Amino acid sequence: SQTIHQWPATLVQPVGSPLSLECTVEGTSNPNLYWYRQAAGRGLQLLFYSVGIGQISSEVPQNLSASRPQDRQFILSSKKLLLSDSGFYLCAWSEGYGELFFGEGSRLTVL
Amino acid sequence: GEDVEQSLFLSVREGDSSVINCTYTDSSSTYLYWYKQEPGAGLQLLTYIFSNMDMKQDQRLTVLLNKKDKHLSLRIADTQTGDSAIYFCASAGQAGTALIFGKGTTLSVSS
Numbered sequence: 001s002q003t004i005h006q007w008p009a010t011l012v013q014p015v016g017s018p019l020s021l022e023c024t025v026e027g028t029s030n031p032n033l034y035w036y037r038q039a040a041g042r043g044l045q046l047l048f049y050s051v052g053i054g055q056i057s058s059e060v061p062q063n064l065s066a067s068r069p070q071d072r073q074f075i076l077s078s079k080k081l082l083l084s085d086s087g088f089y090l091c092a093w094s095e096g097y098g099e100l101f102f103g104e105g106s107r108l109t110v111l
Numbered sequence: 112g113e114d115v116e117q118s119l120f121l122s123v124r125e126g127d128s129s130v131i132n133c134t135y136t137d138s139s140s141t142y143l144y145w146y147k148q149e150p151g152a153g154l155q156l157l158t159y160i161f162s163n164m165d166m167k168q169d170q171r172l173t174v175l176l177n178k179k180d181k182h183l184s185l186r187i188a189d190t191q192t193g194d195s196a197i198y199f200c201a202s203a204g205q206a207g208t209a210l211i212f213g214k215g216t217t218l219s220v221s222s
Contacts, residue, residue, distance in 0.1 A: 034209060043214030044154075044199065059209075090153055098142060098203060100210055102153035 002027035006091040006103035013110055019064075019078040021106050023091030026072065031093040033074040034100065035066055038088040050074060086110045113137040117200050117213040125222045129187040133200030133213055136181065140202040143176060144210065145185045148197040157185070157198070187218075195220045 006023040013019060025031050035047045046059045048066035056066050063082050067075045074091060091103040117133040135143070141162050146154040160167045160174045160183070167174045173186040187194055197215040 032209075036212075044212040046209055049209050092154075097208060097210075099144065099156055099159065100146075100154075100201075102146075102155070104153045105151070107151070 002093075002101065004091060004093055004101055004103045006089075006106055009104065009106060011106060011108045013081050013108065015083055015110055016080045019076070019081050019085070019108070021076040021089055021091075021108075023074045023076075023103055024072055025074075025093045028072070028093070028095065030071060031095060032097065033068060033072075034092040034094070035074065035076045036090040036092065038090060038105075039086075044090070048076070081108075081110045083110050113202070113211050115200055115202055115211050115213040117198075117216050119214065120217050120219070122219045122221065123190050125190060125192055125220055127190055129185075129190045129194070129218055129220075131185045131187075131198050131200075131216045131218065133183040133185075134181055135183065135200070135202040135211075137202055137211070138181065142203040143174075143183050144201040144203075145172075145174065145183075146199040146201060146212075148199065148215070150196075154199060190218075190220050192220045192222055194218060 003026045034049045036044045050056050050068045064078050086109050089106045092100040094100050113136050115135045123129045144159040145157045147157045148154045158169050158172050160176050171188045175184045197217050199215045200213040201210040
């Protein structure tokens with residue numbers, strides 16, 4: 001069966017520090033991979049998605065970037081965090097563009 | 112762009128039925144989904160409906176789709192305190208695009 005792991009689960013970082021959130025999927029090949037952010041009262045915002053290694057689509061201009069160095073690995077990064085980057089980050093995967101399977105989320109607090 | 116809208120809050124008593132409503136704009140949506148998010152966790156797929164269906168029932172859950180009005184609803188029969196969560200409606204947009212989510216409806220169940 002397929003599983004998705006993301007870490008760390010909780011992160012507290014100062015403004016201006018770097019960020020790296022990692023997500024891996026097991027049990028499937030060539031999945032579509034996604035990073036969403038959930039801010040209070042704003043629902044789910046799609047940040048990036050990837051249909052293959054090295055292929056990244058950015059949905060919203062951000063202080064963030066994403067990379068897919070391996071087929072089942074998706075990384076969300078920032079060189080310098082802003083206060084507005086605080087939120088709950090969710091990684092997800094799908095086969096094609098249908099049903100999404102989500103990780104447990106990473107809560108980022110920028111102070 | 113395409114949009115999905117849902118009311119933000121719903122409060123019911125234990126044992127009552129809950130009805131969560133959603134409207135979407137993309138008439139080409141092939142599948143529509145309901146996800147549940149418990150506090151501090153990722154999203155889990157509850158149920159989905161194909162666009163050529165009017166209704167789908169799965170135990171306590173009933174999904175109704177009015178394709179003409181682009182209106183989707185989720186009915187939870189005999190609502191329990193464990194049903195307290197955020198419920199997201201999502202539509203599969205145009206081919207080759209990611210799911211579009213609503214802002215989520217927070218369901219509060221009181222005993």
